[in-house]
Amino acid sequence: MRYLDQEAIEDIAVGAAFLGTGGGGDPYIGKMMALSAIKEFGPVKMVAPEEVADEDFFLPSAMMGAPSVLIEKFPKGDEFVRVFEKLGRYLGVENVAGTFPMEAGGVNSMIPIVVAASLKIPLVDCDGMGRAFPELQMTTFNLGGVSAAPMAITDEKGNIGIMETISNKWTERLARVQTVEMGASSLVSLYPSTGRQLKDHGIHNIVTFSEKIGQVIRSNEADEATKLNNLLELINGTQLFEGKIIDVIRRLEGGFNFGEATIEGLNQDLGSETNVFFQNENLIAEKDGVPMAMTPDLICMVDLETLMPVTTEALKYGKRVRVIALPCDEKWRTEEGIATVGPRYFGYDLDYVPLEEMLAQGGEAHV
Amino acid sequence: MRYLDQEAIEDIAVGAAFLGTGGGGDPYIGKMMALSAIKEFGPVKMVAPEEVADEDFFLPSAMMGAPSVLIEKFPKGDEFVRVFEKLGRYLGVENVAGTFPMEAGGVNSMIPIVVAASLKIPLVDCDGMGRAFPELQMTTFNLGGVSAAPMAITDEKGNIGIMETISNKWTERLARVQTVEMGASSLVSLYPSTGRQLKDHGIHNIVTFSEKIGQVIRSNEADEATKLNNLLELINGTQLFEGKIIDVIRRLEGGFNFGEATIEGLNQDLGSETNVFFQNENLIAEKDGVPMAMTPDLICMVDLETLMPVTTEALKYGKRVRVIALPCDEKWRTEEGIATVGPRYFGYDLDYVPLEEMLAQGGEAHV
Numbered sequence: 001m002r003y004l005d006q007e008a009i010e011d012i013a014v015g016a017a018f019l020g021t022g023g024g025g026d027p028y029i030g031k032m033m034a035l036s037a038i039k040e041f042g043p044v045k046m047v048a049p050e051e052v053a054d055e056d057f058f059l060p061s062a063m064m065g066a067p068s069v070l071i072e073k074f075p076k077g078d079e080f081v082r083v084f085e086k087l088g089r090y091l092g093v094e095n096v097a098g099t100f101p102m103e104a105g106g107v108n109s110m111i112p113i114v115v116a117a118s119l120k121i122p123l124v125d126c127d128g129m130g131r132a133f134p135e136l137q138m139t140t141f142n143l144g145g146v147s148a149a150p151m152a153i154t155d156e157k158g159n160i161g162i163m164e165t166i167s168n169k170w171t172e173r174l175a176r177v178q179t180v181e182m183g184a185s186s187l188v189s190l191y192p193s194t195g196r197q198l199k200d201h202g203i204h205n206i207v208t209f210s211e212k213i214g215q216v217i218r219s220n221e222a223d224e225a226t227k228l229n230n231l232l233e234l235i236n237g238t239q240l241f242e243g244k245i246i247d248v249i250r251r252l253e254g255g256f257n258f259g260e261a262t263i264e265g266l267n268q269d270l271g272s273e274t275n276v277f278f279q280n281e282n283l284i285a286e287k288d289g290v291p292m293a294m295t296p297d298l299i300c301m302v303d304l305e306t307l308m309p310v311t312t313e314a315l316k317y318g319k320r321v322r323v324i325a326l327p328c329d330e331k332w333r334t335e336e337g338i339a340t341v342g343p344r345y346f347g348y349d350l351d352y353v354p355l356e357e358m359l360a361q362g363g364e365a366h367v
Numbered sequence: 368m369r370y371l372d373q374e375a376i377e378d379i380a381v382g383a384a385f386l387g388t389g390g391g392g393d394p395y396i397g398k399m400m401a402l403s404a405i406k407e408f409g410p411v412k413m414v415a416p417e418e419v420a421d422e423d424f425f426l427p428s429a430m431m432g433a434p435s436v437l438i439e440k441f442p443k444g445d446e447f448v449r450v451f452e453k454l455g456r457y458l459g460v461e462n463v464a465g466t467f468p469m470e471a472g473g474v475n476s477m478i479p480i481v482v483a484a485s486l487k488i489p490l491v492d493c494d495g496m497g498r499a500f501p502e503l504q505m506t507t508f509n510l511g512g513v514s515a516a517p518m519a520i521t522d523e524k525g526n527i528g529i530m531e532t533i534s535n536k537w538t539e540r541l542a543r544v545q546t547v548e549m550g551a552s553s554l555v556s557l558y559p560s561t562g563r564q565l566k567d568h569g570i571h572n573i574v575t576f577s578e579k580i581g582q583v584i585r586s587n588e589a590d591e592a593t594k595l596n597n598l599l600e601l602i603n604g605t606q607l608f609e610g611k612i613i614d615v616i617r618r619l620e621g622g623f624n625f626g627e628a629t630i631e632g633l634n635q636d637l638g639s640e641t642n643v644f645f646q647n648e649n650l651i652a653e654k655d656g657v658p659m660a661m662t663p664d665l666i667c668m669v670d671l672e673t674l675m676p677v678t679t680e681a682l683k684y685g686k687r688v689r690v691i692a693l694p695c696d697e698k699w700r701t702e703e704g705i706a707t708v709g710p711r712y713f714g715y716d717l718d719y720v721p722l723e724e725m726l727a728q729g730g731e732a733h734v
Contacts, residue, residue, distance in 0.1 A: 157533055157537075158532075159532045159541060160530075160531050160532075161541065162528060162529040163527075163528040164528070165525075165527075166524055170524075174528065174545055176548075177544035177547070177548045178541055178545065181544045
């Protein structure tokens with residue numbers, strides 16, 4: 001158990017945006033919301049999943065929809081608490097024992113901090129993805145058989161709803177169409193979970209891991225190479241490519257930001273091109289047409305010099321970036337995990353090959 | 368107070384389908400559902416709005432979406448009761464005192480009879496339209512300031528949701544996208560109302576009126592002209608046209624059945640053409656390009672010989688029909704009523720002219 005101060009929050013926002021693999025929201029917006037909440041309500045206590053009681057009851061709070069929209073449709077701030085409290089009341093739970101993030105991301109790591117500060121409840125150091133994914137059923141809780149519903153959904157205007165569904169896929173479908181109608185983004189609370197379920201199905205220590213990543217990225221280390229090495233060592237990751245963005249194609253569809261970034265090589269990769277395909281989150285990285293890394297492994301873009309994470313909505317012509325990959329949590333590397341978030345689910349005609357294997361084979365994918 | 372028997376139900380289904388102006392569902396499907404419910408649970412008690420206590424609490428139950436879909440996606444039967452009970456529980460009402468139809472229509476007049484029979488509660492003889500309309504905010508309750516939300520929505524698969532919204536228009540928007548996702552039709556309970564609100568904002572005696580219309584249409588009167596005159600006299604209506612359908616254009620869009628029927632004149636109208644434009648319900652009737660009747664006045668199509676109502680999904684080439692119009696309830700003929708359900712709301716560049724005025728002017732509309 002420990003308290004999160006301003007420094008910790010700034011580190012978490014940056015580290016979570018890195019693990020957000022392009023999605024999960026902008027860390028600057030996220031950080032500002034969380035800092036303003038702890039300034040108003042006091043610091044937030046964070047507990048490890050091992051520290052919570054099995055029978056206690058926890059609810060997450062998150063943003064759903066296209067991250068690009070949030071920049072223009074800034075939350076009023078009361079939506080997170082409203083949707084969280086609505087679900088608690090609907091479930092008839094007197095005392096919700098704490099909250100937790102559903103995914104990594106610059107905003108989605110911070111919303112639970114706002115809720116925890118406002119309601120003076122602890123934040124649990126776990127999430128349901130260990131990264132970010134675009135759809136509601138893409139969680140390790142889902143793989144563990146936890147229901148996403150009952151789920152609450154609200155918007156910044158004050159509309160609010162509850163859903164109970166026959167499957168987590170149906171929760172996604174019905175929440176998605178409402179999110180689109182609400183203006184392509186909404187605030188949600190879902191996957192109501194016991195302490196036991198957090199222990200069994202959550203990705204543990206993800207907030208602390210985000211914080212450590214943020215510490216490295218935000219460190220004063222002057223030497224670029226040393227800083228990069230520190231980051232890669234911490235995350236057990238690899239730099240796939242460095243270059244300059246020469247094209248970004250995007251479309252907002254069904255409440256998602258779909259797109260593709262083309263990066264032209266610098267220095268030793270001169271003449272090479274890397275393409276990163278995304279749906280809110282980066283899903284596939286190809287070099288000269290050959291897959292190098294694929295979902296559910298993490299594909300993160302960072303600024304070439306500062307290593308600050310670059311979200312998909314911030315991709316633009318001329319930006320110089322590094323493409324970094326790291327292995328996903330082992331929970332995703334099961335048959336059901338790959339069926340839920342592997343390349344074929346997203347429409348790519350590729351069998352999943354774990355990142356380590358791909359690198360050992362020199363980047364050749366099985367098509 | 369009286370009980371509805373099989374005869375009454377058959378008359379109501381037919382008369383309500385007539386008042387449904389093409390929408391509100393097929394009377395045969397509706398009748399079968401209601402007859403099966405009274406066979407299983409016993410007869411249904413019907414009370415006049417004047418007979419209910421002001422402070423008692425009532426909920427309607429209805430089908431939402433494209434009527435054409437219902438024919439293929441036949442309800443299991445428990446959806447109506449489930450959505451009704453869900454809303455009651457959500458509102459914390461111990462005893463819901465009764466139910467009522469939200470609109471006329473072959474199915475939407477019968478669903479409340481199924482609910483009343485199943486739960487042994489009375490049916491109140493009123494509705495919120497005095498006809499049928501395609502959208503949720505198109506009710507006299509809305510004009511009276513009653514909120515459509517909290518609202519419950521479900522499908523035949525078992526998904527169920529609750530909405531609380533900032534306006535009845537938002538209830539429509541959020542319910543519509545869920546209805547589309549559920550397969551273009553859903554079951555809903557909304558406009559929770561007190562007895563006082565039913566008295567003040569409901570259209571009184573609509574079930575009895577439907578029954579009387581059904582009695583005329585289903586009577587054994589052998590002479591066609593006499594039967595037609597009896598019907599027109601009862602409803603204070605006019606026959607606008609008689610002819611053969613020579614073209615039907617339709618599209619399913621946004622959970623609505625949109626379309627246009629072209630009818631070629633018979634006998635004295637030889638050479639003339641009438642076009643009826645619909646969105647679930649018939650909205651505009653034009654003869655040789657000149658408007659003859661327009662929403663919110665009722666435009667009803669019936670079989671040329673039997674006078675049985677023809678719903679928009681049953682329109683087909685070669686069918687011989689009469690187009691009959693009658694004035695809407697006075698509640699619709701206010702500025703707010705016309706803004707809510709007048710021709711301009713539906714995208715027609717026409718000022719509303721009451722049917723009586725239109726007929727007096729010989730069918731000339733102000734464009």
